[in-house]
Amino acid sequence: MITTSNLSKKYNEATVLHIENLDIPKGQSFGLVGNNGAGKTTYFSLLLDLIQPTTGHIKNNDVLVHESEDWKPFTSSFIDESFLIGYLTAEEYFYFIGELRGQNKADVDALVSQFSDFFHGEILNQKKYLRDLSKGNQKKAGIVAALIGNPEVIILDEPFANLDPTTQIRLKSIIKDLAEKQGVTVLISSHDLLHVTDVCERIVVLEKGEIVKDLATSTETLKELEAHFAGSELV
Amino acid sequence: MIKQFIRLEWKQFFRASYFQKGIAIKILLVLAALYFGGAALMLGVGLFFIAKKAFPDIDPIVTVNNFIIYWFLFEMVFRFFMQQLPVMNVKPLMTIPIKRNTVIHYLLGKTSISFFNFLAIFLFLPFCVVLLVKGYAIVNVLCWFLSIVFLTLSVNYLNFLINKNNTIFYIIAISLFALIGLEYYGIFAISQPIGIAFNTLYNQPYLMILPLLLVVGLYYANFVYIRKGFYLDDAVSKKIKEVNATDLSWMDRFGNVAPFLKNDVKLIWRNARPKQVMMMSFMFLFYGLIFYTQDAYKDMPAFLAFASMFVTGGFLMSFGQLVPSWDSEYYKLLMSQNIPYRQYLESKWYLMVFAVSISFVLSIPYLYFGWKIFGMIAAGAIFNVGLNSFITLFGGALNRVPIELNVKAKAFSNTNGFNPTQMLIAMPKILLPIILFYIPYKLISFEAGLIAIALSGVLGIVFKNQIFKFIEKTYQKGKYKTIAAFAEKS
Numbered sequence A: 001m002i003t004t005s006n007l008s009k010k011y012n013e014a015t016v017l018h019i020e021n022l023d024i025p026k027g028q029s030f031g032l033v034g035n036n037g038a039g040k041t042t043y044f045s046l047l048l049d050l051i052q053p054t055t056g057h058i059k060n061n062d063v064l065v066h067e068s069e070d071w072k073p074f075t076s077s078f079i080d081e082s083f084l085i086g087y088l089t090a091e092e093y094f095y096f097i098g099e100l101r102g103q104n105k106a107d108v109d110a111l112v113s114q115f116s117d118f119f120h121g122e123i124l125n126q127k128k129y130l131r132d133l134s135k136g137n138q139k140k141a142g143i144v145a146a147l148i149g150n151p152e153v154i155i156l157d158e159p160f161a162n163l164d165p166t167t168q169i170r171l172k173s174i175i176k177d178l179a180e181k182q183g184v185t186v187l188i189s190s191h192d193l194l195h196v197t198d199v200c201e202r203i204v205v206l207e208k209g210e211i212v213k214d215l216a217t218s219t220e221t222l223k224e225l226e227a228h229f230a231g232s233e234l235v
Numbered sequence B: 001m002i003k004q005f006i007r008l009e010w011k012q013f014f015r016a017s018y019f020q021k022g023i024a025i026k027i028l029l030v031l032a033a034l035y036f037g038g039a040a041l042m043l044g045v046g047l048f049f050i051a052k053k054a055f056p057d058i059d060p061i062v063t064v065n066n067f068i069i070y071w072f073l074f075e076m077v078f079r080f081f082m083q084q085l086p087v088m089n090v091k092p093l094m095t096i097p098i099k100r101n102t103v104i105h106y107l108l109g110k111t112s113i114s115f116f117n118f119l120a121i122f123l124f125l126p127f128c129v130v131l132l133v134k135g136y137a138i139v140n141v142l143c144w145f146l147s148i149v150f151l152t153l154s155v156n157y158l159n160f161l162i163n164k165n166n167t168i169f170y171i172i173a174i175s176l177f178a179l180i181g182l183e184y185y186g187i188f189a190i191s192q193p194i195g196i197a198f199n200t201l202y203n204q205p206y207l208m209i210l211p212l213l214l215v216v217g218l219y220y221a222n223f224v225y226i227r228k229g230f231y232l233d234d235a236v237s238k239k240i241k242e243v244n245a246t247d248l249s250w251m252d253r254f255g256n257v258a259p260f261l262k263n264d265v266k267l268i269w270r271n272a273r274p275k276q277v278m279m280m281s282f283m284f285l286f287y288g289l290i291f292y293t294q295d296a297y298k299d300m301p302a303f304l305a306f307a308s309m310f311v312t313g314g315f316l317m318s319f320g321q322l323v324p325s326w327d328s329e330y331y332k333l334l335m336s337q338n339i340p341y342r343q344y345l346e347s348k349w350y351l352m353v354f355a356v357s358i359s360f361v362l363s364i365p366y367l368y369f370g371w372k373i374f375g376m377i378a379a380g381a382i383f384n385v386g387l388n389s390f391i392t393l394f395g396g397a398l399n400r401v402p403i404e405l406n407v408k409a410k411a412f413s414n415t416n417g418f419n420p421t422q423m424l425i426a427m428p429k430i431l432l433p434i435i436l437f438y439i440p441y442k443l444i445s446f447e448a449g450l451i452a453i454a455l456s457g458v459l460g461i462v463f464k465n466q467i468f469k470f471i472e473k474t475y476q477k478g479k480y481k482t483i484a485a486f487a488e489k490s
Helices: A040-047 A090-100 A105-113 A135-145 A165-182 A193-199 A221-234 B002-015 B023-054 B060-082 B100-111 B115-133 B138-164 B166-184 B191-203 B205-229 B232-236 B249-270 B272-284 B287-292 B301-320 B328-336 B341-362 B364-369 B371-397 B420-443 B446-462 B464-477 B479-487
Strands: A002-011 A014-024 A029-033 A055-060 A075-078 A153-157 A185-190 A202-207 A210-216
Touching (some): A014 A210, A040 A055, A075 A135, A185 A193, A202 A221, B002 B100, B060 B138, B100 B205, B138 B205, B191 B205, B249 B272, B249 B341, B287 B301, B301 B371, B301 B420, B301 B446, B328 B479, B341 B364, B341 B371, B341 B464, B364 B371, B371 B446, B420 B446, B446 B464
Parallel strands (some): A029 A185
Antiparallel strands (some): A002 A014
């Protein structure tokens, strides 16, 4: 589904990301972990053509991301709050995204209604603009909006951060369900090793812009990751 | 402590990401300040002699005292529109051990070194020097000068209160209008007792205590006001207004661009800055009145052509020139969503066309000035729709200044969304209608000039597709730069 070759991003000689080769097959739930500045958000930004690669390219379903816009109809994402339109209510925002993705109001309503327990009664019918919601609630709205319109690729940056424990657990089951039952390719990044190992079939560790580990998740993965990060901390 | 604050401000000023980009504006502002300061200085020196010449029988100081209220009035209005309120990022200061009072005193103290206060000093200090040279009593002159300084500071703090508190604003505005009205219709001349008051102030130096008390009182009022609001609940976290959602589904008939149009309507309606721009553009409707009513412009139809373009083009220019900036807060979303640039731009174009059409309907009363004038407005409207709109959109591609949507712009203070590129782009918008009109007008006739303007607009509409393709390409080229610039919050 997503192939990355010889990709690098430099800011004034400083290389922030360098990935020789990375293939993410369709329907995989893919986790990206790494310390601050490891290049997680840079990779996602490149994937969404928000920044320009210095070398190499990413192909999303055989579409060259930085040359064509054809990847947009089947890709959706939530990176940070700048993906929200602050002066809309959550409903209006969902409908807006729905309209962009060719869904009518009823479609959007049907999808959103599945997440009523995820929202915990704090998102819908609040008569509040998104900019007035708390950070956690903003995130919930953004994540659900990324699920509108049956995307084949979903990219979520730090989806667990800022969420309360109940919602974190619910989000995990949502993400698992997407990849397992619906064949959606889900890419997430996280600092929370436990959550990532719970959710993702495959975990890639980035360090200073390079891939240092590429693991198929098993029972030992969490331990291995913990050992890795504890070690790199000591050095 | 104060030293630390000053250091913080210094860093804030020089490390702001927009600093370098805004340097041209800063230079302009400094030049403007120098100009006004210099003008005040000259006026201050000349004031004595001007007063003497105008009223030879009256002591110049009496004349000045009689009219000084108008100075303060002017200053108040000038400040209301121009002066930036002191802002300090209080949130990080709340949790560290600094006395709340220190912060407030610092904030208020900071305002006393504002340029606006020096304006009065620039004006009245030389005047007082002249008075002393002319042999007026030192004590009287000195105390009078100090009184003026105190009153200026009072205006300073009053302005602060007016800006922060709507009730005070309305009370002051209404009483001012009432007094000016009474004076204008000769019912009651408030300026006379005020003149007498200022003269008494001059003659009885000890009365200087009154303006001093006024400053202290207003300072204290400000202090209490800020102190009361110095909690996270009020000052930092915003008030949450309940949303009144309106049904805009009737706009769906616009097809592809409908979602964007609906969004733009909400954008304008729900955010302070675009709302302000819309109000401003409404004022442009009256722009013609300045030109059409003056005989001087009757023989310069080229200028009238320019003015007529403004009548219907207010919204187009003030909103349109900031086109991608309006969406700067969520530009990444738009760029990664399923949106072709073309649709996005087209929806902005429709919005501008819509605004021009409304302005055109509203400008029908200009028929009062005759068909020629109205013809110009009509031609101007077609020019706006067909050509000006595209030039404006194209200019937007070069504009990469983020806008904070829900923060009102104050003249000079919130310069985001304004840069020299904008000014360059504005030139063809202003010059084009003049040239388009002037050449055929000189060579053929007035009507030919009108037709030329209108024709340029029609041509633009005919080649809409090609023009859009070109503009789209320009936007596409600048995409990464625009995203990066918008991500930098000023």
